[in-house]
Amino acid sequence: MPSVILLEDLRVSAAGVPLVHGVSVTIEAGESVALLGHSGSGKSLTAAAITGGLSRMLDATGRLTLCGRDADVASSHRPLGSVATVQQDSSSALNPLARVGSQLAVPLRRRALSRTQALARAAELLDACGIEDPPRVLRSYPAELSGGQRQRVCIALALACETQALVADEPTTALDVVSQAQVLETLAAARARAGLALLFITHDLAAASQICDRAIVLHDGRVIERGTFAELVGDPRHPYTRELVDAVRPAGSASGRPAGAGR
Numbered sequence: 001m002p003s004v005i006l007l008e009d010l011r012v013s014a015a016g017v018p019l020v021h022g023v024s025v026t027i028e029a030g031e032s033v034a035l036l037g038h039s040g041s042g043k044s045l046t047a048a049a050i051t052g053g054l055s056r057m058l059d060a061t062g063r064l065t066l067c068g069r070d071a072d073v074a075s076s077h078r079p080l081g082s083v084a085t086v087q088q089d090s091s092s093a094l095n096p097l098a099r100v101g102s103q104l105a106v107p108l109r110r111r112a113l114s115r116t117q118a119l120a121r122a123a124e125l126l127d128a129c130g131i132e133d134p135p136r137v138l139r140s141y142p143a144e145l146s147g148g149q150r151q152r153v154c155i156a157l158a159l160a161c162e163t164q165a166l167v168a169d170e171p172t173t174a175l176d177v178v179s180q181a182q183v184l185e186t187l188a189a190a191r192a193r194a195g196l197a198l199l200f201i202t203h204d205l206a207a208a209s210q211i212c213d214r215a216i217v218l219h220d221g222r223v224i225e226r227g228t229f230a231e232l233v234g235d236p237r238h239p240y241t242r243e244l245v246d247a248v249r250p251a252g253s254a255s256g257r258p259a260g261a262g263r
Contacts, residue, residue, distance in 0.1 A: 002068035004029050004165045004197035005050060005083070010062035010073060012045050012054070012221075019058070020045050020221040025199065029164065032191055032198035034208035036244060037218035046218070047169045047201045051085045052076040067164050084158035086187075088170035090150035094142040100126075100153055101138030107160045125156040128193070129186045148179025152186050159190055166191070169201040184210050206248040209233075217241050 005027040012020035020042040027033050035043045048054045050064065052075060060074040066082035087093045095103055104122035105115065113121065119138060126134035129152040142150055151171055158166055168187060172180040188211040191198045202208050208215060209229045217225040217232070217240065224238045236242040 002065065003027060004067055005199065006063075006065045007046070007050060007073075008063040010046060010049050010060070010064075012042070012049065012058055012060045014058050018221065020049075020060075023062075023216075023218065023221070023223055025050070025216060027165070027197040027199060029197055030191070030195045032188075032200060032212040034200045034202060034205075034212040034215040035218060036202060036205060036208060036215050038203050040220075041203075041218040042221035043201050043218050044169055045221075047085075047167050047199065049073040050165075050199065051083055051167050052078045053085070081161070081163050083165040083167060084161040084163040086151070086154050086158050086166065086168040086171045088173050090147065090154050090174075091142065093154050094150060094157075096142055098141075099138065100140055100142065100145075104138070104153075104157055104160055107157070107162075111162075122156070122160065125159050126153070129153075129156045129159070129190070130182060131156070146179065147175050148182050151175065151179070151183050155183070155186050155190060159194065163196075165197040165199070167199045167201070170203075171200075172202070172204070172207055180207065187211055203244075204248075205229075205232075205244045217244070 003026050005025060007025040010020055010023040023042065023046050035046060037043045049060055054060055054074060062073045064071045064073045066079055069079040071078055101119055101122055105118040108118035108121050122138060123134040126137055131137050131149060131152055172183050175183060184207060190196065200208055200212050214228045215232055216223055219240045225232065225241045232241060233245050236245050
């Protein structure tokens, strides 16, 4: 069975200046992989190449297949039902002038559901994503919800697309600690329930370790290390990886899991 996400030798440049140098990512159905790195490491460009979000001002090459079907890393077109995205800023991801129910109904109506059926299914998705009182949220505008609620609505919207792969690009960065935990729990549950291939983009090793099976570490647009979290935390080989581990390792601990790690 082919990998759900298979990206090989991605190279991205801007006006001849290399930004991403030969990055490869493989994710199977039901597997979750973290792409770790600080701002400018190339992780969001890699995510954009997978989801079809690269700017036309950039030059990109590489091989990409989604659910066994070829896709062009430089194009915005993606095979139907292959990949959905949860973005960092839920405020910009959602239409501020449309009620949540109307937005969730769009991908559901494309599958020939009636409006009543689509809204019923939307309520089920919100409930599955940990949203209390789904009927009220369906009637709400995004600005009437908290940041954590909006992000979970975005996850429900991605699930409504019924794709086989989900790319979450820094989905917890702008949230408080409680909301971060809720969003991570929602992503983990959604991945397990739907058997999704999940790519989790973040700079937060502790957050990633809670929901991901393994990690790929990027630095200056290059893969510098990859492995399970036990391998990365127990024996980080690259100085940059050691920095990431030391940033979340409990004080006085020479080894072990990151603080807050749940896996």
